[in-house]
Amino acid sequence: MxxxxxxxxxxxxxxxxxxxxxxxxxxxxxxxxxxxxxxxxxxxxxxxxxxxxxxxxxxxxxxxxxxxLATDPWKCLTRFDDAFEAALAGLGLELQQSVAALLDDATSSAALK
The missing domain is CATH 1.10.10.10 (Winged helix-like DNA-binding domain superfamily/Winged helix DNA-binding domain)
Structure with missing residues (x-):
């Protein structure tokens, strides 16, 4: 694109x-x-x-x-977000919080490098 x-x-x-x-x-x-x-x-x-x-x-x-963003070719921009949100929706709140903490730590670590 x-x-x-x-x-x-x-x-x-x-x-x-x-x-x-x-x-x-x-x-x-x-x-x-x-x-x-x-x-x-x-x-x-x-x-x-x-x-x-x-x-x-x-x-x-x-x-x-x-x-x-719901139509081709633009919907490819949200494909990851939609899939990620669907995956998180199937997790319990505690596991969602753990995933969020992991992503925050990974982002902070990457920003320091």
Whole structure:
């Protein structure tokens, strides 16, 4: 699909948080304001995201996903999330908490390296 990991994360976040502000999207992605502008520009030009000016404050921009993540080819972006959520749903609360702690520890360990 010609998307990188950050593009996918931006699309997923915009789809799950319709009307997200670029500053919030940038914080979620861990990129600068210039970086989020570049990402959003690229995805807007591909008709994947759209920008809307806030009708109450023209200085505020909102970002929306223009693709349906439940349909092909876009549903491939959520395949892992959906499968992971289904797997967790079958576990008891204590085991879910253990899995969450393991993932937090693994993420923290990877971030330190």
């Amino acid at each position: 010609g998307l990188n990991d950050v593009d996918v994360a931006a699309i997923l976040h915009a789809a799950r948080n319709p009307g997200v502000r670029p500053s919030d999207l940038g914080r979620h992605l861990g990129v600068t304001a210039a970086g989020v502008t570049t990402i959003v520009d690229r995805l807007v030009s591909r008709d994947v995201l759209r920008r809307e000016v806030d009708p109450d404050d023209r200085r505020v921009i909102h970002v929306f996903a223009m693709v349906d």
